[in-house]
Amino acid sequence: xxxxxxxxxxxxxxxxxxxxxxxxxxxxxxxxxxxxxxxxxxxxxxxxxxxxxxxxxxxxxxxxxxxxxxxxxxxxxxxxxxxxxxxxxxxxxxxxxxxxxxxxxxxxxxxxxxxxxxxxxxxxxxxxxxxxxxxxxxxxxxxxxxxxxxxxxxxxxxxxxxxxxxxxxxxxxxxxxxxxxxxxxxx
Numbered sequence: 532x533x534x535x536x537x538x539x540x541x542x543x544x545x546x547x548x549x550x551x552x553x554x555x556x557x558x559x560x561x562x563x564x565x566x567x568x569x570x571x572x573x574x575x576x577x578x579x580x581x582x583x584x585x586x587x588x589x590x591x592x593x594x595x596x597x598x599x600x601x602x603x604x605x606x607x608x609x610x611x612x613x614x615x616x617x618x619x620x621x622x623x624x625x626x627x628x629x630x631x632x633x634x635x636x637x638x639x640x641x642x643x644x645x646x647x648x649x650x651x652x653x654x655x656x657x658x659x660x661x662x663x664x665x666x667x668x669x670x671x672x673x674x675x676x677x678x679x680x681x682x683x684x685x686x687x688x689x690x691x692x693x694x695x696x697x698x699x700x701x702x703x704x705x706x707x708x709x710x711x712x713x714x715x716x717x718x
Contacts, residue, residue, distance in 0.1 A: 594618075600626050604633065641706050647714045650699035661692040669697060673704050 533545060594617045601609050604626065609616065616622055653673065658666050677684055684701070686694040695716060702712040 593623075597622055597626055600630065604629055637709075638706065641711055642703075645702055645706055645712045645714055647699050647702055647706075647712075650703070651696050653697070653700040656693060656696065661688065664688075664692070672697075672701055675701075675705055675708055675710070678705065678710065 538545065598610070598613060598617070601613075606626075606629070653669075658664065672684060686697055688694050699714060702714045705712045
């Protein structure tokens, strides 16, 4: 039928052109388990969302999520024996404790490296003292949106108006949000 309408290409080329316009079946992601018969047990787990691998989407179960969290924490010994511990009730609290402890130690390390020192919190700042201090701008800086845009912030004013205290508060807020910061003064 196509040849009668004047198509002179090969059948393979024609199939290729048609295949480009046909909807493709969705790709599927599978987790291949390498084990001998009798080494696996089946456990029914609740459904916990999906994991996207390329264009494929795979349903996640609780052990999958726990294993991904253990992999992110680099718990190689636990991962090596995953088939033995995956169904243990102590596994989820153990991974939670490890994540919380690492998060706490990371914040302590960043706070120490930032060299902020002691400072007055922003809630104690007297907004009536510097007459030309724009409170809305300072509060917008505390949201840390300028970090997403990679914008510099320069605080300008006379001595004793609170520039250092504001900079320390902004740096502290960035550290709590998981960023790194280094506080220094010009003088």
